[in-house]
Amino acid sequence: MSVSLPSLQRRRNFLQKIVFNVFRLAALINGLALFIIVYFMVANGWRAINWTFLTQPPMDSMTKGGILPCIVGTLCLSIGAILIAMPIGVASAIYLNEYARPGPLIRVIRIGINNLAGIPSIVFGLFGLAFFVVWLKMGVSIIAGALTLGAMSLPVIIGSTEEALRAVPDTYREASLGLGATKWQTIYRVVLPAALPGILTGTILGISRAAGETAPIMFTAAVFFTPSLPVSIFDEVMALPYHIYVLATAGTEIEATRHLQYGTALVLIFLVLGMNLIAIIYRFRLRKRMQ
């Protein structure tokens, strides 16, 4: 052997040190990317945000005023989407996790869910346009947008609910069945209450995902400008993400409305990241308690 053992050992340790620092750097870059984007939006956007901005509709052909209709529209769309997706998603997850036995049927359903999760958001938009807006004659409306977003959130809700159901120990189910309860009674009285916090976390994440989406609502719900707030689910609405897109690309005075664009982006980030942060912290405490 030409190299003595200790020096070989040193080389291996040295190499390990270098490579581990490369790994660390990669993780750092991700954190940095998040930080830079958020910092940049806050630094440029905070001055635009004041009471008028949050409580007034746009004025002077969108160059002044606020974004109240966008906030209201985004809340309507995302909450509507979850009201549609949650019952279906939770029930699907219950079937997959509690009732179904392994087999080709379950495999087909899982492939379906995975593929639904992988469909591009713009394809959901096309589907929403062809099916809800045109075929079901809903027109460009809150209900059409919420249904499109709901279809898109379905896999997210199913995934997080399944995770919550899996976290319920089997001993709970066995104890309930052992006392003579039926399967449905066990699910309804024992499993679901135990899984509820996890399901709610998933729901919050679902709402935040729906709130930030633009492509699915472009053809189904969102419009450039409406003078009034929506009064029915068949009204068209303004929405925060679409408002950013329109002001940043299609407005006649892109530079003049820059501060409004930053402000709108900041409100959207605040809304979405805020909900995510709540869900993450909540889940973190939940997992601690489980252990």
Next chain:
Amino acid sequence: MANKRQITERTMRILFFVVASASIVMLFMIMIFLFMEGIPIFDEVSVKNFIFGKYWYPTSEPPDFGILSLIVASLAVTLLSALISIPLGILTAIYIAEIASKKVSEIIKPMVELLAALPSVVIGFFGMVLVAPFLQNVFGIPTGLNLFNASLMLAFMSIPTICSLSEDAIHSVPNSLREASLALGATHLETILKVVLPASLSGISTAVILGMSRAIGETMVVLMVAGGAALIPISIFDPVRPMPASIASEMAEAPFRSAHYHALFATGIVLFIFTFLFNIVADHIAYKYKQVGEATL
């Protein structure tokens, strides 16, 4: 009494099954409606000319409906973004799962999740107002809205997918394998590279494919940042027009059920087929090489 319970029981079971099929039904409806609105374009152009036609001038007279440049653009942004997102995503996953202390990983993991939660329109906006002028100045190019910028933004959208799925895969490698390797005198690094990574390869491949699938279907970023020129790119600083961008920007102007409208739906079909294939492959790998205990390694 018992009878009534049995009836409830059976009813609930069937009810849940019906609801669980909703995802499949939805998937089929999406396919049906895409095809219903997209197929009519093939009365005007052949499938071959649609897919391999180099010219996309949907509004000129007579119009040209060839989406080759859009397909090439989509593939180009996806591959270029994968060059950035795959190493960054996998390295971060290894760092979180194998190297970082519990405290550090509990900080980094939520950060990656928050990165995933950033709305795509915000990332697109960021690419437009900050990254584009920066690239323009640094590289002295005519426009910062180009293939490279879009790929960079897309990379940070697919990193969270690649990272968290890879991390799951690395986590599922049994500890006894690591212990065996360390006991034989391998360093921590050698254990990671020669034992842990090979053992989690199928999971990591699935993660990479799903990450790329996310990149090819992402709309707002390519709509705002890619530049929008329907040309086959020669350099990475050329502006491009990937398929989702074309659909999103033109649908509002396309007259209802015109040839243009049908052509955009047909573009949607092509996009759908791409992501569908990505997902089927990912699913196949995940299922075939599913880890069942240590015996399968």
